[in-house]
Amino acid sequence: MGLKIGIVGATGAVGVEAIKLLEESKLPISELRLFASSRSVGKKIGFLGEELPIAELSFHAFKGLDFVIFSAGSSVSQQFAPIAKESGAIVIDNSSFFRLQPNVPLVVPEVNKEDLKSHKGIIANPNCTAAILSVALWPIHLVATIERVIVSTYQAVSGAGAKAILELETQLRHFVYGKPIVPEVFPEQIAFNVFSHNSPVTENGYNGEENKVMQEIRKIFHYPNLNICATCIRVPVFRAHSESVVIETAKKLDAQQTRSILSKAPGVLVVDDPQNGYFPTPLKASGKKEVLVGRIREDLSHPRGIAFFLSGDQLLKGAAWNAVQILQALL
Amino acid sequence: MGLKIGIVGATGAVGVEAIKLLEESKLPISELRLFASSRSVGKKIGFLGEELPIAELSFHAFKGLDFVIFSAGSSVSQQFAPIAKESGAIVIDNSSFFRLQPNVPLVVPEVNKEDLKSHKGIIANPNCTAAILSVALWPIHLVATIERVIVSTYQAVSGAGAKAILELETQLRHFVYGKPIVPEVFPEQIAFNVFSHNSPVTENGYNGEENKVMQEIRKIFHYPNLNICATCIRVPVFRAHSESVVIETAKKLDAQQTRSILSKAPGVLVVDDPQNGYFPTPLKASGKKEVLVGRIREDLSHPRGIAFFLSGDQLLKGAAWNAVQILQALL
Numbered sequence: 001m002g003l004k005i006g007i008v009g010a011t012g013a014v015g016v017e018a019i020k021l022l023e024e025s026k027l028p029i030s031e032l033r034l035f036a037s038s039r040s041v042g043k044k045i046g047f048l049g050e051e052l053p054i055a056e057l058s059f060h061a062f063k064g065l066d067f068v069i070f071s072a073g074s075s076v077s078q079q080f081a082p083i084a085k086e087s088g089a090i091v092i093d094n095s096s097f098f099r100l101q102p103n104v105p106l107v108v109p110e111v112n113k114e115d116l117k118s119h120k121g122i123i124a125n126p127n128c129t130a131a132i133l134s135v136a137l138w139p140i141h142l143v144a145t146i147e148r149v150i151v152s153t154y155q156a157v158s159g160a161g162a163k164a165i166l167e168l169e170t171q172l173r174h175f176v177y178g179k180p181i182v183p184e185v186f187p188e189q190i191a192f193n194v195f196s197h198n199s200p201v202t203e204n205g206y207n208g209e210e211n212k213v214m215q216e217i218r219k220i221f222h223y224p225n226l227n228i229c230a231t232c233i234r235v236p237v238f239r240a241h242s243e244s245v246v247i248e249t250a251k252k253l254d255a256q257q258t259r260s261i262l263s264k265a266p267g268v269l270v271v272d273d274p275q276n277g278y279f280p281t282p283l284k285a286s287g288k289k290e291v292l293v294g295r296i297r298e299d300l301s302h303p304r305g306i307a308f309f310l311s312g313d314q315l316l317k318g319a320a321w322n323a324v325q326i327l328q329a330l331l
Numbered sequence: 332m333g334l335k336i337g338i339v340g341a342t343g344a345v346g347v348e349a350i351k352l353l354e355e356s357k358l359p360i361s362e363l364r365l366f367a368s369s370r371s372v373g374k375k376i377g378f379l380g381e382e383l384p385i386a387e388l389s390f391h392a393f394k395g396l397d398f399v400i401f402s403a404g405s406s407v408s409q410q411f412a413p414i415a416k417e418s419g420a421i422v423i424d425n426s427s428f429f430r431l432q433p434n435v436p437l438v439v440p441e442v443n444k445e446d447l448k449s450h451k452g453i454i455a456n457p458n459c460t461a462a463i464l465s466v467a468l469w470p471i472h473l474v475a476t477i478e479r480v481i482v483s484t485y486q487a488v489s490g491a492g493a494k495a496i497l498e499l500e501t502q503l504r505h506f507v508y509g510k511p512i513v514p515e516v517f518p519e520q521i522a523f524n525v526f527s528h529n530s531p532v533t534e535n536g537y538n539g540e541e542n543k544v545m546q547e548i549r550k551i552f553h554y555p556n557l558n559i560c561a562t563c564i565r566v567p568v569f570r571a572h573s574e575s576v577v578i579e580t581a582k583k584l585d586a587q588q589t590r591s592i593l594s595k596a597p598g599v600l601v602v603d604d605p606q607n608g609y610f611p612t613p614l615k616a617s618g619k620k621e622v623l624v625g626r627i628r629e630d631l632s633h634p635r636g637i638a639f640f641l642s643g644d645q646l647l648k649g650a651a652w653n654a655v656q657i658l659q660a661l662l
Binding site for chain 1: 479480481483485499503504508519523524525526527529531532535536537545558559560562564566567568569573575577586606608610613614625626627628629630631632633636638640
């Protein structure tokens with residue numbers, strides 16, 4: 001019969017990647033149904049040699065589908081994911097809407113694939129920064145029990161969507177042509193600048209992105225008391241997020257042990273050549289499914305501390321690839 | 332009579348700023364003698380309405396000078412700072428050459444001005460990242476005793492000199508014109524990328540820049556056992572370094588107490604408006620003598636932790652302004 005899969009947000013940055021990954025996946029897909037907002041209706045997207053039309057969402061849109069991947073923002077997921085579920089499809093949702101709901105599993109397959117067993121029709125895909133981080137932390141946690149995480153991020157603009165990518169391009173062009181730079185999408189100039197992530201700061205002093213990272217890692221790890229402190233910063237990079245990470249473990253690890261653990265870990269690529277100064281960068285991570293980890297060293301400020309630096313493609317492992325991995329794990 | 336001041340490296344990024352700051356300083360300067368490498372000899376630089384010639388360094392170059400500010404790299408300082416000192420001038424050296432020598436004070440005036448009293452003719456100006464960080468840490472340390480510092484940096488290219496600034500500009504132009512980008516000054520592409528600071532990684536797993544930050548903060552604070560872990564990352568920003576900082580203090584502070592301490596601290600400007608998302612950025616810090624500090628909040632991962640984010644102009648507080656402050660303090 002073959003699989004019938006729907007993609008909501010098919011023209012967005014994550015949707016486009018999901019379609020490509022499904023194409024590569026060799027899954028027996030008999031139907032791919034694409035959805036986007038009304039202004040994309042009429043466009044076509046290529047998939048395995050066919051030109052597929054884009055439809056608008058409706059109450060009956062999901063009929064007959066086995067799986068629907070949502071990447072069109074929280075309000076679309078809130079409204080349509082329950083409808084897709086009622087239609088009999090399993091929903092894999094990229095938005096933040098369902099992530100912290102107790103009856104919705106939040107899954108990074110390398111970490112907590114088992115949680116898929118308890119799903120009730122909706123599975124949440126984590127925040128991109130959290131997903132990338134979890135892949136590097138989990139294998140260390142299994143061996144040495146992580147007691148504390150301090151992470152500072154270097155986040156690409158594509159996390160904020162296609163408009164943000166265009167904004168960085170426009171500002172660069174204005175710089176080269178000597179025209180004034182006026183921020184429109186982001187509240188601050190992004191070219192030649194870095195700024196605190198533009199999600200609102202909440203009561204606890206942390207912004208929305210930081211709270212997501214902290215809360216989601218705890219849920220994915222089933223570790224509600226994990227001590228974690230995140231600082232999320234936007235940088236003028238098009239694609240792939242980077243993170244400077246310092247951890248404390250219950251069991252002492254040295255750099256070599258950590259490198260060895262990470263080099264065997266699923267979804268991790270150790271890129272750590274101090275002699276040649278070759279380490280993870282967002283350019284190296286762009287287009288890769290793995291999270292690149294390097295600068296692995298002891299944190300000299302703590303008897304059981306380890307520091308490292310990672311880069312991961314937030315559109316792939318941080319979104320579309322993690323969703324496709326969930327789909328594959330469900331089969 | 333007036334002051335007779337020499338500037339070595341007068342055409343470099345730091346030298347140019349030092350000349351501007353001396354011009355603004357209203358110090359009674361009767362002579363400003365400018366030095367640079369042979370290829371700058373013949374050029375002139377304006378100072379208080381006069382066009383001053385640029386001379387080459389020689390054994391007798393410093394005769395009659397009261398102060399000489401060196402910003403021409405370690406090998407020039409190594410060779411010529413002792414000669415300037417022998418000529419009777421007090422040397423303020425921006426290079427790393429003398430910084431860790433026990434008989435050379437390493438001074439950030441807001442922190443350890445008293446150390447100037449014990450100078451023996453040479454005073455060292457700290458690494459830019461360390462200088463900026465020290466101004467924010469010291470007032471907190473005085474009240475609550477800092478026990479540990481974890482810092483991840485977002486460093487501008489101008490820390491690597493004029494060639495690095497040109498490299499970022501060239502790569503941006505190539506991007507806009509659709510030409511290939513080939514790194515020349517930095518080992519990796521700097522446009523739309525971030526990478527581990529390009530100083531060599533030493534035995535302990537930390538690169539040269541990270542070791543400087545850790546060792547210099549300890550010396551400036553007279554705190555050889557301070558626990559500190561630095562991760563130094565280069566970002567595609569022209570000017571001003573930013574730092575994501577997490578500290579642990581002996582005495583518990585909350586965010587409001589920390590904000591209050593920092594708002595009264597010399598050399599610090601608190602830029603921390605969570606409601607409007609207005610925080611330090613390198614663009615806001617460029618051209619400012621103060622270090623901008625914001626995102627001040629409790630580190631939820633530690634009972635006595637505080638997190639904040641800062642931006643400071645590494646050519647000013649990180650170099651030229653700190654040198655001029657030292658000069659003023661000596662008078």
